[in-house]
Amino acid sequence: MKADLRQTAKGDRHVIDINDYLSYPGNRDEWQKLKPHPDDGLILCGDVGEKAEHLDLAFSVAKSNFKEVWWCPGNHELYSMPLKTAARGEDKYKEYADIARRHGVHTPEDPFVHWDEVIVAPIFTLYDYSFRPSHLTSTAAAIAWAEETNTVAADEALLFPDPHPSREAWCSSLVAATATKLDFTIAASPETPLILVNHWPLRQDLVFIPRIARFSIWCGTTLTEDWHTRFNAAVVISGHLHVPRTDWRDGVRFEEVSLGYPREWNEVKDAGKDRPQEPVATQWRRWG
Template identity: 90%
Template sequence: MLYAISDIHLSYPGNRDEWQKLKPHLDDGLILCGDVGEKAEHLDLAFSVAKSNFKEVWWCPGNHELYSMPLKTAARGEDKYNECVEIARRHGVHTPEDPFVQWDEVIVAPIFTLYDYSFRPLHLTSTAAAIAWAEETDTVAADEALLFPDPHPSREAWCTSLVASTAAKLESTIAASPDIPLILVNHWPLRQDLVYIPRIPRFSIWCGTTLTEDWHTRFNAAVVISGHLHVPRTDWRDGVRFEEVSLGYPREWNEVKDAGKDVNDLLRIIWPGPERPQEPVATQWRRWG
């Protein structure tokens, strides 16, 4: 089987303790869909535990991996990302910078696209206007202080570059293997209509880019996996299954622990999965399983 989880946030002691309860699945694969943590030691712990319990492990970065902490001395932008990639490789973990790997009847494709503030109302025609709109409700992502785009002039420019290079890699993949569907793995949702965060709805501007809206059909996806929202769910679009697989901060999954569940119950089964529905299916909100 192929499992996935994201947003394990190992900067929190409770989440670190929970992660070390992971049980062996020595014939199975695990996808870590971003926001493992901010520091090298968080990635080392995440990858070492995952690799000791799973046959293969994939990772893509979230915004927290890209944070420059401590602010004055840490690597920034692409340098910080490349540091994370090297840590993953030392543990034998597949990254967006490596060749995509076939697993069973699918190809697992971890990608990295960032965001460009385009998940916003249509009347807001600039990044500055979008950020001001979010600030009206006291919503500001920590990214604005901690996530740098170096050497790109802006996060939007970095996103544009990433989208172009990722699309080229995906195009070459499906050209080489047209009959093998992909598991697309990205920390940020690929579609704006899947962003639902009722407590902080204007946080949407830090949640993706409209440039990827059609990637699930354009790139022959069987499943699209994301995190970031801390709102676990399953959706279907155009016959493609979308899985939001966040764990989240300790306070956000206390009810799961109160129900006698642990991190093993929160791993989402990605492949094999349910058959494609013949009729429209409503969103399945998930607490575990």
Template identity: 50%
Template structure:
């Protein structure tokens, strides 16, 4: 990585940094909402995964975002990695599907986990924007449930992720093996970044939560096995994170851990934000301000999770 990587357009945003995930533009209501994105010419935006499943979905989402924001970052969710038999990416599996998504992003000058991390010098900076990709390894499960029985344990409650049928790990032998390789890869990249930018905090963006204690799924608790890996639990401390952004859960919330702010920034499926639509709250209101963001709590203050149903 160069000493001070710059955004593709060579102009660093001077305004705010926003984030959103799980915009799922395969749904007509979400596409319509995304089309109404407001101009943010001096701001940056992190798209934190689950933009859509196809080449066309990514093209639509990236082209719209690029028209309205100065700089865009993206990290993949599970939906981008899905393989279908037909279509523009028919039969493309695993690492090749991910690489296809990276190339589409780059064609719109969208920064990906495969690109140099960029120093943010806009409002709330300096900070290094670090989009990563870790997947999951079924470790968010009770101690008495073995890895071999994890999916069976979820099925006991009629819960099974579509990933089991559409997200292939090729050329790895399993999703947990791919996850392990990804964790090692981005662990090294974050270590290098910490040395390259001593004392500069990071904004880490990953589709899956970095910590198991952030996965609170009241109605589908056993879906937790598809929600991350215990290998990343201390990354916010190890890599001096100021903010950690994630999605996947479709439950917007803000948490504070060890002085670091954790933001779940999902939009979700249309029925999950229907109340917002009925109240006249759209995508623009649901973009989460990451930097500068809210003031941190006092060191001695214990702040409970803040559930952000309408924002």
């Protein structure tokens, strides 16, 4: 796990962010090795797990080791499993947001929190298939294009938009509501930079997944392309791509913080790309 921790220094405290996936025993074992950071905060950037017990484990361990914890949902938290009985769409999201609140974890539904010199803003925007080539003018065409390379997200079978008519409509609603909340936040604290936290990347040009390049259509929405400047972001954090990396746009730092599946972070470790054992200054873009 130490290979994928990223730290954003704020005074004498830190916000530590990570994307985890507790469906896997290896990840659960590593998660329970977390050590106390009583003055620090932890960001859980989505895809923590697919079952309520995964969220309970993540939040209980996180809250026992960190002063503050923030969470935003990823697509895996929104999966309806088993299909016939699980909550769908907004109800599934609210179910997991309620679990977070029971543990004292901040969610996109809660007021944003001032943390030293910044405001930590977890958000939830989903995607609308607009991260696609310009010649593809519809969702159906974009999905067909992805299928040409045998690329189809499990979302198509497991992630429902209820009560919205489509994922695109749900995304549009989420983006509008989130923009209103962020506008209000900036108006109330115009000099305070934000740490924007979203599972999906806010910009299409940050989607770097060469092995499954056409998966990009499930990776975000162009409606958020300028949010890093529009909402005075100091750092933008996402956790969807499974390619940990650092990028800069318009002077704003973007962090993709996925821990991913055990085989992925073990590849990093085995390649000698993980963080050294001895104390060193933070080094960005160590992998990806």
